[in-house]
Amino acid sequence: MLQGLRIAVSRVRRLRGRPLALVVVLAGVLALVPAAGARADSAMGGSTMGTASTVSPSTIAVGGTLTYTLSGFPEGATVEILVDDGDLAPGGESGAIGELTVGDDGTYSGAVELPAYVSKGPHWLRFRVTAGEDIPTNAVRTLDYTNKSPYFTVADVTIIGGESRTNLPTQQSAGDTVSSVTATATQTAAAAGPAAAAGGDPDGSATGGSNWASASLPVVTTVLFALAAVLLVLTVIVLIERRRLTAYERELEYAARR
Secondary structure, three states, rough: OHHHHHHHHHHHHHHHHEEEEEEEHHHHHHHHHHHHHHHHOOOOOOOOOOOOOEOOOOOOEEOOOEEEEEEOOOOOOOEEEEEEHHOOOOOOOOEEEEEEOOOOOEEEEEEOOOOOOOEEEEEEEEEEEOOOOOOOOOOHHHOEEEEEOOOEEEEEEEOOEEEEEEEOOOOHHHHHHHHHHHHHHHHHHHEEEEEEHHHOOOOOOOOOOHHHHHHHHHHHHHHHHHHHHHHHHHHHHHHHHHHHHHHHHHHHHHHHHH
């Protein structure tokens, strides 16, 4: 009888640590939630939160040169540039039209020449890291950084500050030039619809990263509050169970002494 009581006391003592272990596991999950949310935006469809880019001009001639700025990327990272995520490249080609190395301040500015296969219509640039060391203070891996630029429109002529400039021979007649500019304005208006639906910004003044942030932050906040509530409830349960187990243990020890 005495031996059985001692075994029961030993089992009770072992059980006391299990609720605490569960609380520790949930606390670890709670700590990892922000990191998971930070990586969720690194898919090819959007931009990594904190990155930004601009393109100019917003309307460019076929085969023209497009200038761009990039910010928010890890310093020293190697970034490749694609048009429409590289989907337009002929078979067998990578689709990269340029490459850059991010500066010490996380920014870069440059220019790329659009390939001949980029047809008329709305397009965007994709900036994607291909090499670079991870930064310990960043929640996102360096290779997961990406940014989708605002939309630009490829047309017959390049429009800069209200003036048109073409890559075609200058022997165009005045009537042909007016017709081309009219067609470009029509294409730009038609491109505004798809650009807005896809979360881009045709005027080149904003980025897709802000759209992702506004949509995802409420979800992450809700998850954090839910996990915090679960953690609080489990803590209360653990305190209650510990008191009950302590009282039960004392009763068993008292019975064993008798």
